[in-house]
Amino acid sequence: MMLGIKLPISVLTIQAMVTQPLKPILNHVISSGAYHAYANQTLKGEIATGAHMDPWPNYTTLTTAYYIKHQAEALSEMLPCLRGVKFMRHWAGLADMTPDMAPILDGNDPIEGYYMDCGWGYFGFKSCAATGKYMAEFMATGICPDMLKPFGLRRYEQHRLMGETAALMSYSPDN
Amino acid sequence: MALTLTCPICGKRNGYEFRFGGEEKGPRPDEGGLTPARWFDYVHLNECKAGVQKEWWFHRDGCGAWFTVYRDTTTNLEVEKPEAP
Numbered sequence: 521m522m523l524g525i526k527l528p529i530s531v532l533t534i535q536a537m538v539t540q541p542l543k544p545i546l547n548h549v550i551s552s553g554a555y556h557a558y559a560n561q562t563l564k565g566e567i568a569t570g571a572h573m574d575p576w577p578n579y580t581t582l583t584t585a586y587y588i589k590h591q592a593e594a595l596s597e598m599l600p601c602l603r604g605v606k607f608m609r610h611w612a613g614l615a616d617m618t619p620d621m622a623p624i625l626d627g628n629d630p631i632e633g634y635y636m637d638c639g640w641g642y643f644g645f646k647s648c649a650a651t652g653k654y655m656a657e658f659m660a661t662g663i664c665p666d667m668l669k670p671f672g673l674r675r676y677e678q679h680r681l682m683g684e685t686a687a688l689m690s691y692s693p694d695n
Numbered sequence: 696m697a698l699t700l701t702c703p704i705c706g707k708r709n710g711y712e713f714r715f716g717g718e719e720k721g722p723r724p725d726e727g728g729l730t731p732a733r734w735f736d737y738v739h740l741n742e743c744k745a746g747v748q749k750e751w752w753f754h755r756d757g758c759g760a761w762f763t764v765y766r767d768t769t770t771n772l773e774v775e776k777p778e779a780p
Binding site for chain 1: 711732739745771
């Protein structure tokens with residue numbers, strides 16, 4: 521807002537939760553498109569699960585009872601051995617969602633010297649090292665590396681949306 | 696407390712009955728002389744305001760009305776129309 525640049529982003533809260541600690545039962549992350557759930561057991565023994573997004577933009581990071589009920593149902597269908605296990609902690613963060621579920625990595629356009637690295641939604645953590653390396657190269661040389669070219673902000677205007685086939689498409693208000 | 700919204704026909708209902716319809720961006724641009732940049736601006740670009748914004752909602756699990764509300768995005772509560780500055 522300060523620079524007068526608008527972004528094709530909606531900021532949605534994404535919720536996650538962990539159960540009470542349990543003896544080791546899972547040694548993989550398991551996820552199901554049908555149950556719309558994933559679960560992973562942490563080193564402390566808690567089953568970590570979550571990833572619901574309320575489809576209305578807000579900055580509250582509030583969690584909802586609706587989702588505790590929904591996730592308890594989904595998880596007990598997917599892993600019946602977890603029926604009766606209690607959720608211990610439930611939190612939410614903010615996910616900046618773009619229309620094509622791909623980040624925006626751009627620079628020097630429209631303002632020279634201004635770079636943006638945003639729109640990661642809920643999956644930026646895994647790519648931060650590689651992104652950092654390429655963005656640093658961009659800033660140092662002033663030339664956009666080939667790796668970053670598909671992620672420019674102008675791709676929407678030019679109808680070159682990225683096809684992120686692995687990402688679920690039902691979360692953003694645009695979908 | 697999760698979101699509640701006041702539908703003009705059904706009254707105050709649970710937010711999960713509704714579909715968010717985007718920020719209020721004015722009427723659809725005229726198709727004559729419409730550029731991709733202007734269309735992109737209208738469809739995708741959001742103000743992402745941290746405060747009270749006017750937005751559209753659709754009562755999907757109810758009467759099917761489309762209506763606008765003012766909602767404060769920092770508290771996620773529906774508010775009255777703010778006084779014009």
